[in-house]
Amino acid sequence: MQIVQDLETVEEKKVGMLHATWRRFKKNKASIAGAVITLIIVGMAVFAPLIAPYNPEKLNYGKELQPPSWNFLLGTDPGGRDILSFVIWGARTSLIVAVGAILIEVAIGVLIGGVAGYYGGVVDEVLMRFTDIIMTLPTILLLLTAVSMFKVRSIVLIMLIMGVLGWPWMARIVRSEFLSLKESLFVEAARSLGIRNLRIIFRHILPNAISPIIVVATLDAPFYIMYEATLSFLGLGDPTAISWGNLVAKGKNVLTSAWWVATFPGLMIFITTIGLNLLGDGLRDAFDVRARI
Amino acid sequence: MELRNYVIKRLLICIPTFLISSVIIFSLMHIAPGDPIEIMFRGTRPTNPQIIELIREKLGLDKPIYEQYFIWISNFLRGDLGYSYVNNQPVIEQINARLWLTIELVLLSQVLSLLIGIVLGVIAAVKKNSWVDNFLSLSSLFGYSMPSFWMAILFILIFAVKLNWFPVCGSQTLGLEFDFWGALVDHLWHLTLPLLVLSLGSAAWYFRLVRSAMLDVLEMDYIKTARAKGLMERIVIYKHALRNAILPVVTSFGASLGFVLGGAVVVESIFAWPGLGEFAYKSTLARDYPSIIGINMMIVLCVLIANLITDVVIALIDPRIRY
Numbered sequence: 001m002q003i004v005q006d007l008e009t010v011e012e013k014k015v016g017m018l019h020a021t022w023r024r025f026k027k028n029k030a031s032i033a034g035a036v037i038t039l040i041i042v043g044m045a046v047f048a049p050l051i052a053p054y055n056p057e058k059l060n061y062g063k064e065l066q067p068p069s070w071n072f073l074l075g076t077d078p079g080g081r082d083i084l085s086f087v088i089w090g091a092r093t094s095l096i097v098a099v100g101a102i103l104i105e106v107a108i109g110v111l112i113g114g115v116a117g118y119y120g121g122v123v124d125e126v127l128m129r130f131t132d133i134i135m136t137l138p139t140i141l142l143l144l145t146a147v148s149m150f151k152v153r154s155i156v157l158i159m160l161i162m163g164v165l166g167w168p169w170m171a172r173i174v175r176s177e178f179l180s181l182k183e184s185l186f187v188e189a190a191r192s193l194g195i196r197n198l199r200i201i202f203r204h205i206l207p208n209a210i211s212p213i214i215v216v217a218t219l220d221a222p223f224y225i226m227y228e229a230t231l232s233f234l235g236l237g238d239p240t241a242i243s244w245g246n247l248v249a250k251g252k253n254v255l256t257s258a259w260w261v262a263t264f265p266g267l268m269i270f271i272t273t274i275g276l277n278l279l280g281d282g283l284r285d286a287f288d289v290r291a292r293i
Numbered sequence: 294m295e296l297r298n299y300v301i302k303r304l305l306i307c308i309p310t311f312l313i314s315s316v317i318i319f320s321l322m323h324i325a326p327g328d329p330i331e332i333m334f335r336g337t338r339p340t341n342p343q344i345i346e347l348i349r350e351k352l353g354l355d356k357p358i359y360e361q362y363f364i365w366i367s368n369f370l371r372g373d374l375g376y377s378y379v380n381n382q383p384v385i386e387q388i389n390a391r392l393w394l395t396i397e398l399v400l401l402s403q404v405l406s407l408l409i410g411i412v413l414g415v416i417a418a419v420k421k422n423s424w425v426d427n428f429l430s431l432s433s434l435f436g437y438s439m440p441s442f443w444m445a446i447l448f449i450l451i452f453a454v455k456l457n458w459f460p461v462c463g464s465q466t467l468g469l470e471f472d473f474w475g476a477l478v479d480h481l482w483h484l485t486l487p488l489l490v491l492s493l494g495s496a497a498w499y500f501r502l503v504r505s506a507m508l509d510v511l512e513m514d515y516i517k518t519a520r521a522k523g524l525m526e527r528i529v530i531y532k533h534a535l536r537n538a539i540l541p542v543v544t545s546f547g548a549s550l551g552f553v554l555g556g557a558v559v560v561e562s563i564f565a566w567p568g569l570g571e572f573a574y575k576s577t578l579a580r581d582y583p584s585i586i587g588i589n590m591m592i593v594l595c596v597l598i599a600n601l602i603t604d605v606v607i608a609l610i611d612p613r614i615r616y
Contacts, residue, residue: 133310135548136596137317138589140555141573145585146321148577226440230559233442234574248443255450266443273438 024286031282037275045091052085056242065258075260077250083260087268090244094272097159098224102217104163109170110213114201116171117178128175135168143227147236155238158231162224170216177209211287219280222273229269244269296608303604307597314593315369319362322586374587379579384587387572392591394464395568398484399557402491403546409492410499411539417500418507418538419530429500436497441556445490445563452486459486462565487564491556498549499542506538540611547603551596 025031044051053073060080068075074083116127139162146161147153181187182205190200231237232245239246244265251262349355353364368375374384417426453461460466464483471479510516511534519529554570561570569588576584 129306129309130313133313136310136551136593136600137314138551138554138592138596140552140558141589141592142318142321144558144573144577145318145589148580148585149321149324149582222438229440230442233440234559234562236577245442248446252446255446256454259450262443262446266440266446269440269443270435270438273440274434277434277438 021286021288024288025282028282028285030278031286034275034278034280034282037271038279041091041272041275042095044088045095048089048092052082052088054082054085056081056085056089058082065254065261067258068260074264075258077247077261078254078258083247083264086242086247087244087265089242090247090265090268091272093155093241093243094225094228094269097155097162097228098221100156100159101162101166101224102221104160105167105170105220106213106217108164109167109216110174110206112167113171113174114178114206117175118182118197118201118205120179124175127171131168131171134165137165139165140227140230143231144234144236147231153236153238155241158228158237159224162227166220166224169220170213173212173216174209177212178205181205181208211283212289215280215284215287215289218276218283221280222276225269225272225276296605299608300601300605303601307601311593311597312366315366315590316362318586318589318593319365322582323358369590374590375583377576377584378581379576379584384584387584388569388587388591391567391569391572394566395554395557395561395570396595398487398491398561398566398568399550399553401484402488402495403550403553405488406492406495406499407542407546409496411503411535411542413496414500414503415507415530415535415538417504418511421508426504430504433497433500433504436493437501439494441490441494442559442563444493445487445560448486448490449563459483462563464566483566487560487566490564491553491560494556495549495553502542502545503538506541507534510534510538536610540607543603543607543610547596547600550599551592554592554596 025035058081060076060082063072063076063080064078066072066076066080072082072084074087077083077086112127112131116124116131142165143158143161147158150157178201187200187204190204195204228237228243229245229248232241232243233249234245235249237243237245247265248262248269251258251260251265254261353361356364372385374388376382377384377387413429417429420426449461452458460483464480465476466479466483469479511530516529516534519533520526524533557568558570558573560566561568562574565571569591573585573588575581576588
């Protein structure tokens with residue numbers, strides 16, 4: 001009976017904590033704005049086929065480079081494609097790339113940071129030195145280098161490379177969480193019960209380190225979106241993808257005669273990164289992990 | 294004496310860092326699919342297998358991979374970065390010709406953005422939650438959320454094309470004769486737009502760091518003590534608080550240099566600034582591996598040197614670091 005009651009209070013405490021987090025998040029107008037922007041972008045990505053008025057890749061002959069009008073709300077590009085539709089579909093590419101890279105980042109970062117923080121000593125020293133090295137590598141340059149080495153440049157390749165280069169910050173944060181959590185009573189209890197180290201790392205410590213992981217992942221998302229757009233802009237992204245960066249590059253060539261081609265996709269990148277940055281900052285404050293990140 | 298030991302220790306740490314980075318870059322070159330010979334001849338490989346074998350031997354491709362690495366790294370340390378696939382010129386010469394333009398651009402942009410970031414960051418922190426703070430914080434959010442290539446395009450459209458204040462690209466006006474001062478002014482005139490694009494993003498980032506560090510420091514007891522002693526507010530803020538608040542900025546300066554150099558690649562290619570970044574972009578498009586690898590190594594070296602300098606600066610600012 002006692003145990004059941006204890007469990008109930010633990011449950012209550014958990015709900016209470018989430019509630020408090022939500023209250024803190026709600027209080028900040030900027031965080032709400034970030035969440036709303038992010039939700040809209042995610043909505044665009046998910047429902048792109050339903051919202052987009054035209055097929056984003058359909059060439060409309062005789063309708064090239066039309067300024068914004070009622071037919072084409074954001075105008076058309078040099079191939080007569082509807083920019084609004086392209087921009088809506090572009091959200092999909094951006095988010096897929098960002099989510100993919102973040103999943104890889106979390107996988108590597110949690111593994112390296114978790115092992116370093118949990119075992120400490122020489123393991124920690126070696127892994128963190130390695131992390132520092134990866135951190136000093138110039139990401140964009142290596143992205144260019146790696147992308148140039150492959151004949152077929154796909155979205156998957158790009159997110160893979162970004163994730164593989166992007167984990168050091170995550171690893172550092174996870175490590176510092178593990179360093180403090182491994183000293184806590186529940187870990188000692190788990191150890192004294194003879195539970196294996198890997199199980200302690202993933203089942204006992206990791207769930208308690210989840211909030212900084214979410215915050216870092218959210219704050220890294222805009223970087224990945226920016227990198228993908230930059231690569232596409234430079235003509236080194238996936239040539240078949242509907243990417244905002246691609247359209248900005250097209251617009252660059254007709255900048256003086258058709259300002260709308262480069263402006264609107266760029267604006268979308270801008271708004272998306274603002275939304276994610278605000279959301280990330282809001283989550284950081286709400287989860288109260290500010291001191292650590 | 295203590296400081297000297299610290300510097301030597303940091304210097305020694307640079308060696309394995311450099312070696313591991315070089316291994317990563319070297320393996321990138323080798324995990325790439327496709328035969329180097331194929332790439333070298335752009336699909337029109339010589340049909341005679343004997344010639345191919347000869348080239349392979351000459352390039353050392355017949356040796357085991359670790360041996361190739363040792364040959365390559367010792368050549369690098371002697372300043373031999375191989376020859377460009379595009380024009381057969383030594384890579385080191387092309388890097389030499391371009392490195393300084395990039396260093397100029399990056400260094401100036403960092404000085405500028407640090408100045409802007411620190412000054413505005415302190416102002417925003419001191420006037421926390423005022424309209425000045427809100428305005429600056431919002432501008433900073435916009436600054437680091439804006440993709441640099443888009444900012445560059447907008448700047449070209451507004452300041453170069455519409456207003457015609459600045460040139461669209463290059464680092465000097467070609468075909469005109471200048472005396473020294475004329476050339477300098479002309480060069481700075483070309484520098485302005487790329488410098489602004491590269492600096493605004495960094496400045497926004499430094500602003501954010503300085504503001505939040507200042508807010509933390511201003512809450513501390515020693516600041517209250519300083520104020521209670523009746524020190525002038527200006528001295529409390531600029532002498533007591535800023536000295537501590539500036540540490541995270543200096544620390545992140547070294548770490549963010551790789552990021553800034555990446556930004557330089559983008560900005561240089563858009564403005565056709567003939568620096569290392571533009572060279573990297575051109576080489577990437579041409580699949581000119583020796584040049585790409587050489588640039589990567591050069592940039593890693595630059596980042597390491599910059600990190601070393603930052604470490605020393607931190608140790609000078611904060612005596613606690615020298616353990």
